Amino acid sequence: QSVLTQPPSASGTPGQRVTISCSGSSSNIGSNYVYWYQQLPGTAPKLLIYRNNQRPSGVPDRFSGSKSGTSASLAISGLRSEDEADYYCAAWDDSLSWVFGGGTKLTVL
Amino acid sequence: EVQLVESGGGLVQPGGSLRLSCAASGFTFSSYDMHWVRQATGKGLEWVSAIGTAGDTYYPGSVKGRFTISRENAKNSLYLQMNSLRAGDTAVYYCARGGMTTVTTGIDYWGQGTLVTVSS
Numbered sequence: 001q002s003v004l005t006q007p008p009s010a011s012g013t014p015g016q017r018v019t020i021s022c023s024g025s026s027s028n029i030g031s032n033y034v035y036w037y038q039q040l041p042g043t044a045p046k047l048l049i050y051r052n053n054q055r056p057s058g059v060p061d062r063f064s065g066s067k068s069g070t071s072a073s074l075a076i077s078g079l080r081s082e083d084e085a086d087y088y089c090a091a092w093d094d095s096l097s098w099v100f101g102g103g104t105k106l107t108v109l
Numbered sequence: 110e111v112q113l114v115e116s117g118g119g120l121v122q123p124g125g126s127l128r129l130s131c132a133a134s135g136f137t138f139s140s141y142d143m144h145w146v147r148q149a150t151g152k153g154l155e156w157v158s159a160i161g162t163a164g165d166t167y168y169p170g171s172v173k174g175r176f177t178i179s180r181e182n183a184k185n186s187l188y189l190q191m192n193s194l195r196a197g198d199t200a201v202y203y204c205a206r207g208g209m210t211t212v213t214t215g216i217d218y219w220g221q222g223t224l225v226t227v228s229s
């Protein structure tokens with residue numbers, strides 16, 4: 001059971017916009033930044049969003065992040081087949097630990 | 110280019126020990142916090158430990174007292190000493206780079222991982 005809660009799966013057709021939610025508590029998302037990672041099949045995770053809504057250089061602006069209270073969301077617009085991957089949210093918890101969501105498997109139909 | 114290369118994984122019996130290493134390059138290693146994160150086959154990511162630039166260490170309850178993270182800045186190397194290993198510790202272990210100011214800054218680069226299998 002992960003500390004941060006994500007839907008196990010999401011899907012969309014090419015060109016669509018999909019969102020993935022991440023729910024936490026006041027000790028993690030509610031008081032710290034949220035990070036999002038993309039993990040393509042058979043590869044290591046890659047940073048997608050940092051500090052709630054910032055994109056590292058090289059990450060397309062189709063990816064965006066937001067946070068409100070104890071929840072966060074990752075939005076992917078203009079969905080492409082290469083976006084098919086697992087997505088994880090993460091945040092520092094005030095109990096002095098990093099916590100991750102259980103991951104969301106995104107399928108591009 | 111930031112590179113993190115893990116080594117030391119393998120098969121170990123329950124109750125045994127293993128030491129993982131991570132060779133870092135492409136950045137000033139001593140200026141960054143470092144992490145270990147693991148992933149069991151078909152499962153999600155689980156944070157295992159972190160070490161700050163000052164040597165402060167952090168662990169989740171699942172490994173506290175069994176795992177020890179350390180760093181050797183002169184060798185640009187990160188280590189994870191794992192003792193009293195259990196079947197539930199079987200996973201790919203990733204070395205990852207954190208921030209420069211506080212361990213509360215998230216991971217930005219990941220290694221390719223090394224597989225640890227705990228089985229008799």
